[in-house]
Amino acid sequence: MSGHEYTPKSKVGKWFNDRLPLLTLANHLTDYPTPKNLNYWWTFGGILTFCLITQIVTGLVLAMHYIAHADMAFQSVEHIMRDVNYGWLIRYIHANGASMFFLAVYIHIFRSLFYGSYKSPREIIWIIGIIIYLLMMAAAFLGYVLPWGQMSFWGATVITNLFSAIPLVGEGIVTWLWGGYSVDNPTLTRFFTLHYLIPFLILGLVVLHIWALHVPGNNNPIGIDIKKPSKDTVPFHPYIVIKDGFALLMFMIVFAFFVFYTPNILGHADNYIEANPLITPAHIVPEWYLLPFYAILRSVPDKLLGVIAMLSAILILAALPWLDTSKIRSAVFRPLYKQFYWILVADVLILGYVGAMPAEGLYLLIARIATAYYFLHFLVVLPVLGFKERTTPVPLSITEPILGGSPNLATVKKKDSFKDQ
Amino acid sequence: MKNFFRISFLIALFFGFQFNSNAAEKIEYLKTDWSFKGPFGKFDRAALQRGYQVYQEVCSSCHSMKYLSYRNLVEEGGPEFSVEQAKAIAASFEVKDGPNADGEMFMRPGRLSDKFVKPYENEKAAQAANGGAYPPDMTVLVKARGGGVDYIYSLLQGYEDPPAGVTLDDGVYYNKFMYGNRIKMSNQLSDGLVEYSDGTNASVEQMAKDVTTFLMWTAEPHLETRHKMGFKAIVYLIILTVLVYFSMKRIWSRIETKV
Numbered sequence: 166m167s168g169h170e171y172t173p174k175s176k177v178g179k180w181f182n183d184r185l186p187l188l189t190l191a192n193h194l195t196d197y198p199t200p201k202n203l204n205y206w207w208t209f210g211g212i213l214t215f216c217l218i219t220q221i222v223t224g225l226v227l228a229m230h231y232i233a234h235a236d237m238a239f240q241s242v243e244h245i246m247r248d249v250n251y252g253w254l255i256r257y258i259h260a261n262g263a264s265m266f267f268l269a270v271y272i273h274i275f276r277s278l279f280y281g282s283y284k285s286p287r288e289i290i291w292i293i294g295i296i297i298y299l300l301m302m303a304a305a306f307l308g309y310v311l312p313w314g315q316m317s318f319w320g321a322t323v324i325t326n327l328f329s330a331i332p333l334v335g336e337g338i339v340t341w342l343w344g345g346y347s348v349d350n351p352t353l354t355r356f357f358t359l360h361y362l363i364p365f366l367i368l369g370l371v372v373l374h375i376w377a378l379h380v381p382g383n384n385n386p387i388g389i390d391i392k393k394p395s396k397d398t399v400p401f402h403p404y405i406v407i408k409d410g411f412a413l414l415m416f417m418i419v420f421a422f423f424v425f426y427t428p429n430i431l432g433h434a435d436n437y438i439e440a441n442p443l444i445t446p447a448h449i450v451p452e453w454y455l456l457p458f459y460a461i462l463r464s465v466p467d468k469l470l471g472v473i474a475m476l477s478a479i480l481i482l483a484a485l486p487w488l489d490t491s492k493i494r495s496a497v498f499r500p501l502y503k504q505f506y507w508i509l510v511a512d513v514l515i516l517g518y519v520g521a522m523p524a525e526g527l528y529l530l531i532a533r534i535a536t537a538y539y540f541l542h543f544l545v546v547l548p549v550l551g552f553k554e555r556t557t558p559v560p561l562s563i564t565e566p567i568l569g570g571s572p573n574l575a576t577v578k579k580k581d582s583f584k585d586q
Numbered sequence: 587m588k589n590f591f592r593i594s595f596l597i598a599l600f601f602g603f604q605f606n607s608n609a610a611e612k613i614e615y616l617k618t619d620w621s622f623k624g625p626f627g628k629f630d631r632a633a634l635q636r637g638y639q640v641y642q643e644v645c646s647s648c649h650s651m652k653y654l655s656y657r658n659l660v661e662e663g664g665p666e667f668s669v670e671q672a673k674a675i676a677a678s679f680e681v682k683d684g685p686n687a688d689g690e691m692f693m694r695p696g697r698l699s700d701k702f703v704k705p706y707e708n709e710k711a712a713q714a715a716n717g718g719a720y721p722p723d724m725t726v727l728v729k730a731r732g733g734g735v736d737y738i739y740s741l742l743q744g745y746e747d748p749p750a751g752v753t754l755d756d757g758v759y760y761n762k763f764m765y766g767n768r769i770k771m772s773n774q775l776s777d778g779l780v781e782y783s784d785g786t787n788a789s790v791e792q793m794a795k796d797v798t799t800f801l802m803w804t805a806e807p808h809l810e811t812r813h814k815m816g817f818k819a820i821v822y823l824i825i826l827t828v829l830v831y832f833s834m835k836r837i838w839s840r841i842e843t844k845v
Binding site for chain 2: 201202253399411418435437438
């Protein structure tokens with residue numbers, strides 16, 4: 166990767182490494198020069214890796230006991246909860262793990278937005294990240310269908326029906342997805358298969374995501390290019406390993422709290438009612454992490470346009486490196502962008518809130534305004550801001566308080582830990 | 587750090603909204619002290635046994651309990667009946683078994699390994715006997731209702747005469763905690779309906795509380811294990827976090843940057 170010379174000390178090691186340079190890779194990962202000023206928002210990459218592995222491991226165990234059949238799925242989940250040794254623990258970790266995964270990924274994405282980590286030369290890392298995020302949503306949706314409760318069934322019906330908005334072929338596609346004329350057993354078995362497949366696709370993309378990261382190296386809170394290795398960097402091991410480990414443990418405490426004390430709070434009560442095609446629940450709501458997009462979908466009166474708006478809301482992120490015209494990465498030096506950033510955060514939270522509410526009256530109005538603003542932020546605010554904004558001076562390095570232009574010690578001191586927010 | 591708090595606040599706000607929205611229609615449920623709430627919550631063994639009695643004598647004539655087996659009554663963390671008691675309970679039910687060597691189905695007394703016997707052969711039979719309404723299976727009922735235990739506890743005590751202007755069809759009853767206030771189950775509990783073997787006064791309130799406690803257990807049979815393990819896990823994590831924190835400080839003290 167970075168191409169620096171490394172030779173294993175032992176003869177066997179050298180023999181092996183000449184044939185398959187795993188030790189070189191290990192050495193690269195240990196020595197990987199990392200900016201020393203990374204704050205705790207940077208620890209979520211490691212946390213996300215943990216989440217993915219947790220989901221895969223618990224998912225494997227669950228799959229050993231789960232039965233993907235419309236008549237037996239719900240019952241088999243109860244079997245896991247009751248009769249499988251520690252089955253309740255595995256299932257609650259897996260179910261809450263999905264929420265924790267999304268919590269972490271949202272922090273990870275918004276960190277990237279704040280510090281401009283998506284900008285050149287990191288566009289590929291960012292785009293791979295967006296694909297991972299899309300796959301995560303697919304995996305989460307498919308997984309939510311598997312317990313075959315009321316929300317599983319009706320959520321699956323609503324989401325798959327979105328494809329019917331496609332002109333001409335829409336209805337055909339929906340029938341093809343279902344494997345029949347309604348959500349039924351064939352739908353469940355294929356959803357199970359795909360739910361099992363996607364995490365491994367994500368795993369592969371995560372490897373690419375990290376590989377692409379290791380080419381330019383990490384961005385950092387002040388967003389400047391740094392020399393690697395230099396006074397501005399520390400080796401990944403032990404500095405970043407221990408720091409990521411500490412953050413991961415904090416995260417695990419929150420995770421454990423959900424699993425052991427409020428395992429069902431993030432789910433919907435209706436999903437403990439077995440799926441019944443004849444009874445529609447009063448409100449069909451997706452899981453919390455999909456709510457902002459659900460709000461965007463419902464805020465457009467036309468079905469096809471609604472689906473397009475929802476998809477664009479995600480895909481627009483892939484174009485972000487080119488929509489943001491500012492040369493400065495970190496929001497720390499962009500006083501105006503910083504304001505707009507927090508408005509966007511609030512906007513997304515509002516969308517999430519109205520997504521959980523019935524689409525009528527004031528809620529619908531708020532959803533429409535928030536949707537419009539969401540697109541406005543990416544399509545108008547960001548491109549214009551890059552030209553209009555007067556940024557504050559950026560330091561030349563992390564260690565030395567030299568600013569490009571006017572040395573301002575007070576500003577530099579703040580940079581260290583994202584404190585000026 | 588200020589930023590961290592700001593974001594935490596936003597996230598808390600967001601989740602706060604979510605929880606609010608889950609209980610879409612704000613009804614004040616009746617309150618009582620549940621022994622199983624909180625991180626150290628445990629079931630009240632006697633309440634579980636009394637609750638089983640209420641279920642058996644009142645609810646079970648219409649409501650099934652299909653994910654529960656008689657052996658569960660003995661297991662740790664549940665009502666903890668003695669094996670003899672549970673065997674006697676199981677044996678008091680007739681279970682359809684077979685086919686035998688002659689290819690015939692036959693009835694035999696229940697065993698610990700049997701699932702709870704259902705009141706009706708199938709869903710249609712249940713509906714036919716109950717004016718078209720299907721009495722839901724009770725095993726995970728408290729988890730399947732937004733208000734959880736408070737909702738069930740309140741519903742059982744929520745029967746009232748309909749307010750002026752509200753007319754009810756035959757076989758429909760007024761309950762102030764039911765969604766839409768109309769319910770097809772008539773008021774089931776009345777003072778002294780069951781005779782508790784432990785001498786507890788069988789008031790409506792007492793029976794509602796006992797049977798709801800029992801239903802919480804049937805929905806979450808491993809609740810006590812979960813609470814105990816959660817405490818150990820979190821204490822372990824906190825200690826480890828503190829140790830790792832100091833190791834981190836030590837390691838980062840080699841360079842000038844603060845962590």
